[in-house]
Amino acid sequence: MPLLILVNDKDEEIGTSEMLACHTGRGVLHRAFTILVFNPVGEVLIQKRSAGKLLWPLTWEASCSGHPVAGEDLEAAAAKRLPEELGFTTMLRTQGHFLYRAAYRDVGSENELCYLLAGEYDGEVRADPEEVAEHRWVALEELSTAMEADPDGYAPWLPPALDLLRD
Incomplete structure (x- = not known):
């Protein structure tokens, strides 16, 4: 089983741990990334996590x-992860990082120093159904409105990622 990178709040590596251990209880701070891909008209590609995900399924x-x-x-x-999940590649640029912690019911939690990467793509999306229940392109304003109306319908790392992008 691959080992995740444990970090402190300054993103200094302090060890490694298995994925499940990083997401059990209050979680252990580890390095992660999230990617926002935009099309030429400025819509962002979002995905609904598959039903098989341990944390935040179908969000x-x-x-x-x-x-x-x-x-x-x-x-x-x-x-590497982008084509595994969505079936395409594109150039990604690191936008910065943020810290967050969020519990999912009594199942586990995220405790991540999460890097945001962004890119642009205009082509076919071939999402892996083991990872992605559905996907769609959405305008940022529409996404913000939807997240305000139904915050539980969105993963907890999406709002800080969007905030970082806006800054």
């Missing part, structure tokens, strides 16, 4: 999210 999130594993470069991990 909307960013275009793609994941974790670099021990010894793996963050940008390389993101570039």
